[in-house]
Amino acid sequence: MVRGEVLADRYHLRRAVGQGGTGVVYEAWDRALERRVAVKVLHERVGMSAAEAAGRLLREVRALGRVNHPAVVSLYDAGITDERPYLVMEWLDGFDLAQLRAALGGRLRDLAAALTLPLVEGLRAIHQAGVLHRDIKPSNIRVTHAGRVVLCDLGLARISGDTSLTRTGQLTGTPRYLAPEMIRGEPPTPASDYYGLGLCLREVLTDRQVFAEHEGVAVMMWKAVNEGVEPIDAASLAGIVPGKLVDLVNGWCARDPAQRPIATDAILEGLTAEAPDRSLGGLIAMVEDDAEPLALEIPGNLDDPLVPGGSSPDPQPAPPDARRDRTLTGSFPASSSMLSLGDVTQALVLHRITPRNAVSRLREAVGMVQRGEHREALDLLATIGTVGAERLGPGDPTTLTARFWQAVCLARLGSGEEALALLATVNAHTEPATPPDDGEPTPAPESASASEENEKGEPV
Numbered sequence: 001m002v003r004g005e006v007l008a009d010r011y012h013l014r015r016a017v018g019q020g021g022t023g024v025v026y027e028a029w030d031r032a033l034e035r036r037v038a039v040k041v042l043h044e045r046v047g048m049s050a051a052e053a054a055g056r057l058l059r060e061v062r063a064l065g066r067v068n069h070p071a072v073v074s075l076y077d078a079g080i081t082d083e084r085p086y087l088v089m090e091w092l093d094g095f096d097l098a099q100l101r102a103a104l105g106g107r108l109r110d111l112a113a114a115l116t117l118p119l120v121e122g123l124r125a126i127h128q129a130g131v132l133h134r135d136i137k138p139s140n141i142r143v144t145h146a147g148r149v150v151l152c153d154l155g156l157a158r159i160s161g162d163t164s165l166t167r168t169g170q171l172t173g174t175p176r177y178l179a180p181e182m183i184r185g186e187p188p189t190p191a192s193d194y195y196g197l198g199l200c201l202r203e204v205l206t207d208r209q210v211f212a213e214h215e216g217v218a219v220m221m222w223k224a225v226n227e228g229v230e231p232i233d234a235a236s237l238a239g240i241v242p243g244k245l246v247d248l249v250n251g252w253c254a255r256d257p258a259q260r261p262i263a264t265d266a267i268l269e270g271l272t273a274e275a276p277d278r279s280l281g282g283l284i285a286m287v288e289d290d291a292e293p294l295a296l297e298i299p300g301n302l303d304d305p306l307v308p309g310g311s312s313p314d315p316q317p318a319p320p321d322a323r324r325d326r327t328l329t330g331s332f333p334a335s336s337s338m339l340s341l342g343d344v345t346q347a348l349v350l351h352r353i354t355p356r357n358a359v360s361r362l363r364e365a366v367g368m369v370q371r372g373e374h375r376e377a378l379d380l381l382a383t384i385g386t387v388g389a390e391r392l393g394p395g396d397p398t399t400l401t402a403r404f405w406q407a408v409c410l411a412r413l414g415s416g417e418e419a420l421a422l423l424a425t426v427n428a429h430t431e432p433a434t435p436p437d438d439g440e441p442t443p444a445p446e447s448a449s450a451s452e453e454n455e456k457g458e459p460v
């Protein structure tokens, strides 16, 4: 399964956003409904026939399809391709909890109550539908630009195979969030999901993982089963995190499943009282605003890429890692997944563009143009251009670069005249450019580095 492939004659796989123990997640374009989706192609199951895999998938997706809650990712479609099951889900922009913690560290603690409430509501909805999540961990919790907290990947552990110790140890890489009873080989229950949730929230509260990585998988598992997780001292967080929330998290981390509180109405009411303002909308902006702004330059030759239907070669997109590194600098770990602006058509996202984050948004938009997503990029570029003109000035490089790429999109979409008019306003602020000898368009700085990176043959 590779980027660029069209799955089931419908889902155009644009880029891999992450690879885990159960499969690879792609950002994809649903050609039938013309919308962005997430496609997870599960790893091949050794020792399982195609018929078995299909049967298992069907049984499970029926169950997953019953869950309908804003804090739970929506499943759109599922199937089997090349004997490998795949699931099509709603695309969730933003970041996963591991990325957020890596970027914000202890600052995430202030939002612990606001994060916990939707997660508990989502988990409750999953359990009420008769389903178990089975794999709650930070990379399976996403927070979108609009502040939606969403549980992903539910039930996948089951679809992709059993949840035995060996499989988990071998395939999911870390059993850190696996409940002790599951490690012992007992069947999971709702309490096992609360254990995973407890460990995720414990990380938010303490800003560290529960078992030291260097100790290795075997020691980690032994400790989970025999020693359990050390409770957080509520006094150490007094005045920062509500004591009741700390107690709840400690309870969920209990070794004995019977000790883990299953969410009741009373628990949810208590959490609601602790998080009266449930808005997490500013969270992603906080991460993005932390990124150092990067300088952008206007490409020297502004003409060739604007020829409608012209002969300029399609620029190559940069590999995810390279794009990520350029989007967020410094504060992000190399191991985290690709960042994405997400659904640019949402006004909420568009209007959150500030002069401070305009550059990183611009890089995202240029990435979209390079991937051929002209219509989506157009909205975003127009907004960046407007915000830039108003707040940074019409001659600011960010404003001009946004206008330039906006013109590229217009031209590619067939609005040549509009593109040329826009280009004229850009040219009014720049020196006349000398066309290169070979007549090839001079790539923007992003394109230049993208082609270099692609020459290395890295998958996008």
Ligand SMILES: Nc1ncnc2c1ncn2[C@@H]1O[C@H](COP(=O)(O)OP(=O)(O)OP(=O)(O)O)[C@@H](O)[C@H]1O
Residues within 6 Å of the ligand: 017, 018, 019, 020, 021, 022, 023, 024, 025, 038, 073, 089, 090, 091, 092, 093, 095, 096, 135, 139, 140, 141, 142, 152, 153, 171, 172, 337
């Ligand atoms: N519906 C979605 N929309 C956008 N991104 C998603 C979606 N589902 C998962 N992701 C993201 O894709 C990345 C990879 O997810 P994946 O589930 O493959 O990794 P993982 O959880 O580490 O592995 P696994 O659960 O398979 O062991 C994560 O950052 C995850 O948050």
